Amino acid sequence: MPTPKLRVAICGGGIGGLALAVALSKYSNIQIDVYEAAEQFKEIGAGITMRERTWKILEHLGLSKDLSKVTNTPPDGLPGIGFEFRRADRADGFQFHLYTTPYGNVLFHRAHFLDIFVNHLPTGVAHFGKRLLSYEDDKGNSQVKLKFADGSQSTCDLLVGCDGLRSIVRKQMYDQAPFKEPALKDVAEPVWSGWVAYRALVPADRIRRANGGKEIRAMTHPMMYCGKDKHIVSYPISQGRIVNVVGFVFYPEAEGKAFNGPWVTECDGAEIIKHFAGWEQEVQELLRHVDNATLWAIHHLRPLPMYTSGRVALLGDAAHAMTPHQGAGAGQAIEDAFVLAALLGDPAITVHTLWKALSAYESIRLPFANRVLRESAVSGKMYEFNSIFKDKYTSLGPAIDAQWSWSMESTPEEEVERALKRMRGLEVKHKL
Ligand SMILES: Cc1cc2nc3c(=O)[nH]c(=O)nc-3n(C[C@H](O)[C@H](O)[C@H](O)COP(=O)(O)OP(=O)(O)OC[C@H]3O[C@@H](n4cnc5c(N)ncnc54)[C@H](O)[C@@H]3O)c2cc1C
CATH class of the missing domain: 3.30.9.30 (D-Amino Acid Oxidase; Chain A, domain 2)
Structure with a gap:
């Protein structure tokens, strides 16, 4: 690669980190390094669901053809079953609601899902056995220094913490943040x-x-x-x-x-x-x-007040680990990646203007993903008759559907457009 315009270090090779790496690989002038603590990329033996919103992003990333081969049933664009809801804690169980949604729920084995991302990674970007211990946002040299548990070190222009629920990047970002309200530091703890x-x-x-x-x-x-x-x-x-x-x-x-x-x-x-x-x-x-x-x-996590600080950003569970009741955590990680990559790939973004991309990323993604985080917990209570609707099935069913309304209020493409517009409107120089 000729001198890259940006060197991006991705800490963590789960779904979020790999989605970002694949999305950034479309820009030949961005250097990508994925630092993964484990000795290989791996997912647990369990299922995972995606809906239309995320599927559209996967199409943009060029993954949908391969993913269709490993999904339970390839989506055909027609409405399908999201979930059938049954009152089941009694011998005479019954259906009380059917949630249908465009494409239905697209169903995967997690390991097969992750494999497709791995297969689409450019060669040479993955570094295994690299557990990040700490970083230093070195303002003097406009770079971030990384220290790993194996004693090695590296540098980058941007560090993206994709290191999950117990993110070390989030912990350090919040420990060092000059919050006027000290209690805000506690929000970093799950x-x-x-x-x-x-x-x-x-x-x-x-x-x-x-x-x-x-x-x-x-x-x-x-x-x-x-x-x-x-x-x-x-x-x-x-x-x-x-x-x-x-x-x-x-x-x-x-x-x-x-x-x-x-x-x-x-x-x-x-x-x-x-x-x-x-x-x-x-x-x-x-x-x-x-x-x-x-x-x-x-x-x-409780909704975080910031996803970025200096030359460091959070993505996926590191930013918004949520209860799984809307099956949306990985989808939101993929959407973070889609938006952030589009911003970083914009020709106007260089090491000197990076702050604009990060500021736009945070201003678009933080309110959105934090909303999904909140709605997820509410949905879980609805499924267990602990919401204000209790077991009034005729109002509970539509209320359950309405919990997912965020997914239909805009498209990921519109979110990217909004983010790019926001970024281009940022004129005041803000020192990283
Ligand atoms: C029961 C359950 C069901 C779910 N079902 C769904 C679903 O159906 N649909 C959906 O969209 N979401 C679902 N989710 C949520 C989804 O699993 C997560 O949101 C998603 O996997 C988060 O991906 P991530 O890449 O952000 O984090 P992770 O998957 O946690 O990946 C983090 C990676 O970082 C690495 N790492 C950690 N620390 C370091 C370090 N210091 N240095 C280097 N590497 C590090 C880890 O080894 C790991 O590879 C579910 C979650 C649960 C618990």
Whole structure:
């Protein structure tokens, strides 16, 4: 590469970091380095859903063709089932709402989803075993110095923290921020949402065999089995060969408190079965095949007041880790990447004008993603009849749909346009 106009260091190679790397790879004058703590890119064995809004971005990034090959059913642009909602915490369960949405929910095995991003990375940009310990925004030399756990160091013009829920970049950014209100520093710490989630994968054939060849709903489309203080999200992945199961249990008194113990542990299937005893037959038919699960204490961030500082930006869960009740965290990470890459790639942006791109990124993405973060937690309460709608099904159903209205109020392309316009309107020189 001839001298690049910008050297961007991406800390963390999860969905957010890799989406940014792929999006930036369209600009031949931007140098990209992805520093990943692990020895390889990896995702957990679980499902993930995307909706139309994110799918459109994936099309722009040139990934949709390959992703279509690994999705459960390739989207055809027609409306499809987002989720079927059932009152399921009783023997006589029933459907109380059907959420349909353009494209339906596009369903993936996480590992297959991430693989497509990895396959589209330019060669030589990935650096493994590089756990970032700290950074120094060196204003004198207009660069950021990076220090890694293996003793190595590097520099860049822009550091993007894509290092997830427990982001070290966010911690340092907030520790060093000259907030007038010291309590703002605490916002950088994730809090326990009060939910735990049991995550498991079940081979579809096993359910089929045990049921005399009969399919259950979760083998054909996304299901939300709802009950008081608990719910189960389940849907097919890997061309119907696997059923993804996530059982949520809410502890109201624990919301916002510290979680004592490891945030992720292994457990056996009996534990999840115990929590959903007495639920409708279909739930029993699903859960009895769970051998092993992982138990997650679901943590999230409170809405952050800033996503950027100096030559450092936050992206994905590092900026807005949210409860998973709208299946939107990864989609929002991808949207961060789409907007930030368009700003950085603009010909007007150089090391000297970087502040404009970062300022526009924050002003567009922060209110948007923080809103999704808030709505996600509200949605979770709705699924468990703990919202103001309680179990008044006729008003609860439309209210659940309305929670996703943010996804239809604009398109990602319009958000990019808004961001570029905002950036071009920024005239006052602001020293990084
Ligand atoms: C139960 C559950 C279900 C979900 N379902 C959905 C869904 O259906 N749809 C959806 O859109 N979202 C969903 N999400 C949210 C989604 O998983 C996350 O929002 C998304 O994976 C975040 O990606 P990320 O790249 O920002 O962070 P991460 O995936 O956490 O990646 C961070 C990366 O940074 C690396 N790293 C960490 N620290 C360092 C360091 N110091 N130096 C270098 N590297 C580092 C890590 O090893 C990792 O590779 C769900 C979440 C949960 C918990």
